Each structure stands twice: as structure tokens, then as C-alpha cells.
Amino acid sequence: MKLGELAAMVDTTVQPGRARPLKQKFCEMPFTGVGVRDVLRYLDMRTVNDPFTYIVTPNVDHVVRNWRDKGELVEIYEDAELSLCDSRIVSLIGRFSGVSLPVVTGSDLTAILLEYTIDPQERITIIGGSAEVVAKLARRYGLRDIRHHNPPMGFIRDPAAVMEAAQFVERNPSRFVFLAVGSPQQEILARAIKHRGQATGIGLCVGASLLFLTGNLQRAPLWMQRAKLEWLHRLAQEPRRMWRRYLYDAPKILRIAADHQREQRVLVSVIVPTDRHEELLPRLIERCGAQTGFNADAIEIVFVDYSAEGSARAIVERHATRSRVRIRYLHSRGIGMVRARNLAATEAKGEFLAFITECTLPTPSWLEAMLKVHRIYDADVVLGPVEPVFETEPASYGSHYRRAFAYRSDATTGTALEPRRPLQFTGGGSFVPFATRNAMMLKANYAAMSSAGSDDSVFLARLLRSGKRLVWCAEATVEEQIPAGQLRPMVLLRRVFRQSQLTAGTAMADPPSYGDLLGWIGIGLLQTAAGSARALLWPISRERGMSGLHSLAAGLGKLAFLGGSHARKPVPAVIVEPPAPQPDPVAAPGKETVILETFKSGPSRVSRRWWRRRAPTAA
The missing domain is CATH 3.90.550.10 (Spore Coat Polysaccharide Biosynthesis Protein SpsA; Chain A)
Structure with a gap:
């Protein structure tokens, strides 16, 4: 069964309610253009009794997978409360394309929440990760009430295992639910939980973020993050698992961005x-x-x-x-x-x-x-x-x-x-x-x-x-x-x-x-x-x-x-015949030339029409 078919098993009827921040599509992936301060301000207002929704953090891998699978899972990202850019590479490409995509990585967001937002006495729910990882996390942040469920490998292809994970979240209401079962499994699970309509809190699709926080994986140094070389550090850590993602799939983002620019x-x-x-x-x-x-x-x-x-x-x-x-x-x-x-x-x-x-x-x-x-x-x-x-x-x-x-x-x-x-x-x-x-x-x-x-x-x-x-x-x-x-x-x-x-x-x-x-x-x-x-x-x-x-x-x-009550006469048909392309020194770089279109219409037909460009004035 394809992942898109599994996602479609969930009832996707959207009920009218509070408006989500508007998303904009870049490289066929929806992004919410908000920074980390706005995200934290929003999360701080959430309570344990709020209906369940979720946050996704798409990066280059998500964008390329969505393009390769012809948008099979794009509705999951559309349905998310926030879709935050997790990649400095995607943000840089977006800037060159005129799209503002503030970077809010899942790893940074998780660290800030555990360090500053979540009280040690507060209950949190974690789906995924081993018992050892959860124990390390509890010791580092002094967490007293962690509800943990680790579904089996490949659980997303088993409807019974998906249902068991969703019901675990429903039985253990928490303000924050960390979904750490890898992408796209965690996004599919988050949507399934949301559309069952019985859970509360907010799901955070954080991938390997918990492994970084517990030291099981080492995150790239700050200078490499700022230089947009975090991918190289990850490749050096796990070459056998990551070589295809970073050396074969990731470069396709350039082709996707070029297609987006042409088709925008x-x-x-x-x-x-x-x-x-x-x-x-x-x-x-x-x-x-x-x-x-x-x-x-x-x-x-x-x-x-x-x-x-x-x-x-x-x-x-x-x-x-x-x-x-x-x-x-x-x-x-x-x-x-x-x-x-x-x-x-x-x-x-x-x-x-x-x-x-x-x-x-x-x-x-x-x-x-x-x-x-x-x-x-x-x-x-x-x-x-x-x-x-x-x-x-x-x-x-x-x-x-x-x-x-x-x-x-x-x-x-x-x-x-x-x-x-x-x-x-x-x-x-x-x-x-x-x-x-x-x-x-x-x-x-x-x-x-x-x-x-x-x-x-x-x-x-x-x-x-x-x-x-x-x-x-x-x-x-x-x-x-x-x-x-x-x-x-x-x-x-x-x-x-x-x-x-x-x-x-x-x-x-x-x-x-x-x-x-x-x-x-x-x-x-x-x-x-x-x-x-x-x-x-x-x-x-x-x-x-x-x-x-x-x-x-x-x-x-x-x-x-x-x-x-009467209807006016219809507009006479106007046939637009574009002129041959000409350079326009007046137009700003990258901006469509202003075309001055003049139509002269009579009561029943167009008597004359012409195109006219204003000649550039002498310097």
C-alpha cells in the first residue's frame, strides 16, 4: 500500500474554525512564513485542552520526496497548523526566488521548548525513540511525567499499529506530543490523530531531534549550521544511510526550484x-x-x-x-x-x-x-x-x-x-x-x-x-x-x-x-x-x-x-494580439514590463485596437 493511500484512509473533512496562518507554496510544498518568536508565542498560548493539531518542519528531503511522489502527501502539510522551513538551503533558494522563508528547525524548536517552555512537572507524550533515549531526555531536563510509546518498525503500513499509536495519544492528553518516528510516518500519524477528533494538545513532528538532545547523534557545530553545511556533517556521521539523500536526491531541489520559477x-x-x-x-x-x-x-x-x-x-x-x-x-x-x-x-x-x-x-x-x-x-x-x-x-x-x-x-x-x-x-x-x-x-x-x-x-x-x-x-x-x-x-x-x-x-x-x-x-x-x-x-x-x-x-x-434589475449589454469581444518582445529600459529587473493596452470599442464590435508602449524619455 502506498503512503498516499494510507494518508487517504483518514477522513479529511475540514471543519470551520479558527483560521490558520496562511501558507504559501514554494517548490510545490506549503510553507508558513513565520519566525521562531511567532511560533513560540503561539505555542505558549496552547493549553492541554485544545483540540489536537500538529506542526510539520519540511526540509530538502521532504520537498524532493513530495516532488518525486507527485504531491501524494502534500495535503498533510496543507492541513498542518504550521509548516515551518527546516532547511537553510531551502530558505536560501527561496530568497533568490523572491520568497521569504524564515528558518525554524525542528531541533532548535524542540530544544527551546524543553529548556524554557515545558515545566518539569508537566506531562509530555513521546511517540517513537527507545526507552534509553527517553530516560536520557528525562535526566537532562528533569522531566517527571513522560508518557512513551514506541511503535514497531514499519508500523505506518499496519492500520492496527497506527490506531494503537493514535489511541495512546488520546489516552494520555498532553500539551505537547513529540512524534519522532521519522518522515513521512510521523506526519501521516499526526494527521490520523487530528482527524479522529478525540485527542488534545499539539503534535510536533521532530524526527531525529530527540537523538541530538540526548547525544546519541552529534549536531553540526554552529559555524557549519550558519554556513549551510549541516548536511555535510550529517553525511559524515552516517554515510551509509545518508549518502543517497544528500548526494543523489538533494541536488534535485535546484531543478524543482527552477521549475517553480518558470511556472510561478x-x-x-x-x-x-x-x-x-x-x-x-x-x-x-x-x-x-x-x-x-x-x-x-x-x-x-x-x-x-x-x-x-x-x-x-x-x-x-x-x-x-x-x-x-x-x-x-x-x-x-x-x-x-x-x-x-x-x-x-x-x-x-x-x-x-x-x-x-x-x-x-x-x-x-x-x-x-x-x-x-x-x-x-x-x-x-x-x-x-x-x-x-x-x-x-x-x-x-x-x-x-x-x-x-x-x-x-x-x-x-x-x-x-x-x-x-x-x-x-x-x-x-x-x-x-x-x-x-x-x-x-x-x-x-x-x-x-x-x-x-x-x-x-x-x-x-x-x-x-x-x-x-x-x-x-x-x-x-x-x-x-x-x-x-x-x-x-x-x-x-x-x-x-x-x-x-x-x-x-x-x-x-x-x-x-x-x-x-x-x-x-x-x-x-x-x-x-x-x-x-x-x-x-x-x-x-x-x-x-x-x-x-x-x-x-x-x-x-x-x-x-x-x-x-436589468442586465447591461455584454462587453464587445476584444482579441489581444501580443506584440513582438522588445527590451524595455524603464522596467525594473525581474519585473514584468508594463504593457499599455488601448482598446476602442463601439456599441456592438471593436472598431479599432492597437498596442502602444511609451517611448523611453531621453536622459
């Missing part, structure tokens, strides 16, 4: 439609480039400029050479924001599409939080809040402006959202119509919107009714910059009208819900009547008068529901 793909494309607000773009580029949990090549920003003159081109190109992420620019005349966004989504290279507006600034963990929710809660679309930040505080009607420009939900992170229904004042629904002002989804899920050209709320309502999951992420906040020119009563009332129109119009999304539509029409009539009466108080009290106009605009928007 964009994970997230950030779509930003823009129209004459280029002064806000530099800060947006800076914020997107500062996203945590990603290497530089995992993110691209796709600006689609639908202004007539392409006003954002110069600023985007100027900042592209200084940004750590890829930046692309598209210019399309004569189309609105929805069709411009569809065009950008079509041209995007990312597996995921993230949508924000040109006036928003994301928090540093914005994309990381979105992807965590997508992975943990099996979301098709992830939505996040938008908080307005005013250039100048409103002199009057401040609460009305904040309510109109904000995008919030009363739901907690991980809640599956539903469209707001008539008379629903609290619960899972959003307070405003669903929108892609702050959203992430798989590019495949966006295809329907690209073909139908629907407004956001109609598109998302259709996704919901087709069985897709829309999930809220309260931590993925973006701030929308509101210029002083937007703080005018007419702008406010137009915005309220449009939001209410979309709220009622989503009831007509395919398949339509006529009961909801009648409910919204009834509410619209009541709001129109009440708002009209209250608006008459304007000469007496401006605040009460504005509340009345606010209700009136909301009521009229619901009565004009047809304007919020």
Missing part, C-alpha cells in the same frame, strides 16, 4: 476601474504592494481606465517600476465601469479576482484575510466592509453621509450571507445591496458576470440562487476616501436612490421572487409617503427635513425597481 503564477489579480481619479492611485499601489502573507509575484494590479483621455496612464506607469507587485494598465474608451471591470477580469492572470474601487485603501492583511475565509469556509465569493474616510468632516448631515457611503453587515466572519429581504432589519443580510466594492472570488465564478454584464447586486443574487456561497469577512476592511466635492445633498440623495433601486431590483434576478418584490414596493410606498411629509419640515429643521428627503429618495428608488 499570479494568485490574486486586484481589479481597479478608474476614471479621472488618478491622484488617489499612488497610495492604492503602495497599499496593495504591502499586503502580508504574499511574495511579490503572487499579486498583480490591473487598472482599467475608462476615461476618454486615459488620464491614469502616466501615474500608473511611473509607479509600476517602484512597486513590488506586477502592474498592468488597460484603457478602453466609451464604456462604463461595469463593462470596464469585466474587460479587466477577462485579461487578469490571477486565479482569484479581488475588486476594489480607485478611491479605496486596503488594510495590510486585506487579501490574506479574504483568502483565509475562502479556504476555511469554502466560500465562492468573499465580501468585506467598506468604511468611509472623509477628506473633510461633513459640516452637516454627517450620519446620513456615513450611512450612504459605508458598506457594512451585522454578520460575523464566516457567516453565509443572503440578500436582504423586506422587513429584515437585523440578521445575515447586508444593510446595502451586495456589491463588488470589496470582494474576492475565483476567476471562474466571474465568467457569468462578464458575459451577462449585470450590475453587482443582480449578479451576486444570481450566484446565491444558483447555490453559490457568499461569505462575510469582517477583518478584510478597506477605507474609501470621500472627497469634499461628494459631500453635497444631491449626491447623497442620488446614492440613496440608487441603493434602494438595487435592493428592490434584485428581487427580479433570475429566478425572480415576486413576493419580495411586492414587499419592497409596499415599503417604498410607505417611505415615499412618510418621507414627503417629513420633508415639509425642512424650513423648520434642516436635519429632520434631510431625514425626510432621505426616506423619500429610498422609497422612490424601490418604486423604480426596474432600473435595478
